[in-house]
Amino acid sequence: MAPDKELNMYNDNPTINNLNTKIVDETRQGEALELESKPVAGGKHFYIESYGCAMNFSDSEIVASILAKEGYSSTREFKEADLILINTCSIREKAEQMVRLRLRQFDKAKEKRPGALVGVLGCMAERLKAKFLEEEKLVDMVVGPDAYRDLPKLIAEAEDGGKGVNVFLSREETYADISPVRLGSNGVNAFISITRGCDNMCSFCVVPFTRGRERSREPFSIVAEAQDLVNRGFREVTLLGQNVDSYKWENPETGEKKSFAGLLEMVAQVDPRLRVRFSTSHPKDLNDDVLYAIQKYHNICNYIHLPVQSGNSRILKLMNRTYDREWYTERIDKIYEVIPDCTISSDIITGFCTETEEEHKDTLSIIEYSNYIMSYMFKYSERPGTVAERKYEDDIPEEVKSRRLTEIVDLQNKLSLQSNQLDVGKTFEVLIEGDSKKSTEDFKGRTSQNKMCIFPKQVGLEPGNYVMVKVKSVNSATLFSEIVEVCKDLNA
Ligand code: 5AD
Ligand code: SF4
Numbered sequence: 001m002a003p004d005k006e007l008n009m010y011n012d013n014p015t016i017n018n019l020n021t022k023i024v025d026e027t028r029q030g031e032a033l034e035l036e037s038k039p040v041a042g043g044k045h046f047y048i049e050s051y052g053c054a055m056n057f058s059d060s061e062i063v064a065s066i067l068a069k070e071g072y073s074s075t076r077e078f079k080e081a082d083l084i085l086i087n088t089c090s091i092r093e094k095a096e097q098m099v100r101l102r103l104r105q106f107d108k109a110k111e112k113r114p115g116a117l118v119g120v121l122g123c124m125a126e127r128l129k130a131k132f133l134e135e136e137k138l139v140d141m142v143v144g145p146d147a148y149r150d151l152p153k154l155i156a157e158a159e160d161g162g163k164g165v166n167v168f169l170s171r172e173e174t175y176a177d178i179s180p181v182r183l184g185s186n187g188v189n190a191f192i193s194i195t196r197g198c199d200n201m202c203s204f205c206v207v208p209f210t211r212g213r214e215r216s217r218e219p220f221s222i223v224a225e226a227q228d229l230v231n232r233g234f235r236e237v238t239l240l241g242q243n244v245d246s247y248k249w250e251n252p253e254t255g256e257k258k259s260f261a262g263l264l265e266m267v268a269q270v271d272p273r274l275r276v277r278f279s280t281s282h283p284k285d286l287n288d289d290v291l292y293a294i295q296k297y298h299n300i301c302n303y304i305h306l307p308v309q310s311g312n313s314r315i316l317k318l319m320n321r322t323y324d325r326e327w328y329t330e331r332i333d334k335i336y337e338v339i340p341d342c343t344i345s346s347d348i349i350t351g352f353c354t355e356t357e358e359e360h361k362d363t364l365s366i367i368e369y370s371n372y373i374m375s376y377m378f379k380y381s382e383r384p385g386t387v388a389e390r391k392y393e394d395d396i397p398e399e400v401k402s403r404r405l406t407e408i409v410d411l412q413n414k415l416s417l418q419s420n421q422l423d424v425g426k427t428f429e430v431l432i433e434g435d436s437k438k439s440t441e442d443f444k445g446r447t448s449q450n451k452m453c454i455f456p457k458q459v460g461l462e463p464g465n466y467v468m469v470k471v472k473s474v475n476s477a478t479l480f481s482e483i484v485e486v487c488k489d490l491n492a
Pocket of ligand 1: 347383
C-alpha cells in the first residue's frame, strides 16, 4: 500500500512496527546510551515496542533516555526484560486489537520472569486510562504521552505492588530538555519532535483526545538537537508534529515570534550537509512562506506529506477539515509552481459516513490531480468519543469500504509507477542510508523527493555519504540506479 514502509507515519502492521522500535541495534544504542549515562553492570533491562506514528517512535526515544538515567539498559528480547513497555496507537481499531494481543504474549513471559513489569504507554493508555487496569489485569502501569517524566515514580509504585497510573495531559510539556536516545538507529536519519498534541478536531480522529492541546517546542532546543545529531554523524532530520505548519513560538523575554517557516530556516542553517524533512502538514496551514523556504534551501527536501483525507467538499466539511476541494487543489498548484520538482504524498480515508459513489469518485480524481507519489490509505474506522461517532452513522458497508479502498490503492500504484518511470535516465542526489534490504552488495538511499533508490556499492563510501545516481529502471516503489558521481563537498 505504501511503497516506503519504513517511513509510514501511521502503522497498523506489527512486523513493520517492529522495525521501527523493537529491532534495536544494540551497538548503536550502546553508543547513544553512553552519551546519557553508562548502563549499570548487572542493572535492569527494559524492552520497548512502538505502534502507530513516527511521533510515538520519537516518544519511545524520550522514554529510553529517561530510563537510561535510571540505570536501565535496553534489550531486544522481551523475555529478558525487567520492564516491558508498549507504546500504543488508538487511531484505528485494528491498532488497538494488536496491542491487546501483544499484551497476552507479554503476560506469558511474565510467568517465567516474576517481578517483571508491563507498562502501556501512549494514546491507548490515555484513551482508556485506569479502565485499562480493570480490563487488562495484565498491566502494571498506564502512562499517557505527557507523563513520561513520571516513569521512575510509577515504576517504583508498581514495584511496591501498586498500580502506576499517570494520564495527565499537559499544556506545556514538550520534553525540550530531554536528549532522546536514538533507538534502532541507522546513524543517518533521526526524528525531532517540534510540536505535541493537536487542536484541529477532525471529526474522525481520536488524537486530540489522546495527545491533548497543541504545544510548540522552544526553537533553540530544536536547533541544538539538530546540531548534536550532525556532530554525531547524522545527516537527515525529520521535524515531527501532528500539524507542523501550525508551529508557533514566542520568546517570553523579547516577544520575538517564530513560525514554522522560520524554524525550518533555522534548522536548514545548522549545516548544509544535514537534510531537513518534516511531517505532517495540514492543508489549511501550509503557507507560501514554507514553500519559499523549501525553494531557498537546497537541504530542505522537496517533498511534502499533505493529507487530503477526501476529495469531496461535503465530506471534508463533515470531517471538519476546514478546507474544501478548491482550497486543496490551489495549494497543490502553488507547490508545483514554487517547487516544480516537489513530490507530494497523502493520507486518504475511504468510506467515511454517508460518502456516496460520486463523492468517492471525487477522491479518485483529486489523487490524480495531485499526482501523489505515495499515499497511506485507510478504511474509515469509527473511534469512540469522536464527533463523527457521536453525530454521524458509520453507514458505509464494510464491502463497499473495501472496494473503494482497492480502487484508490490501484490508482495510487499506477501513479507511483508512472511518476517513477518519468525518472528513468535522470540523475538525483541521494543520501546513503545503509545496505539495501535484499543485498549487502547494494546501498539504499533516498532522493530529496523521498523516492527510494537502490544502487551497487562503491569502495570508500558509507552510510551518511551523498552520491549522485542515475536511474536505470524502476518499479512502483524503487528507483534502481547506479552511482555516477560522489558529492565530495557534502561528504567532508
Ligand atoms: N479511521 C481511519 N483512518 C483514520 N485516520 C485518522 N483517524 C482515522 C479513523 N478514525 C487516518 C487519517 C490520518 C492518518 C494519520 O490516519 O488519514 O491522516
Ligand atoms: Fe487527527 Fe486531524 Fe489532528 Fe491529524 S490534524 S491528528 S487527523 S485531528
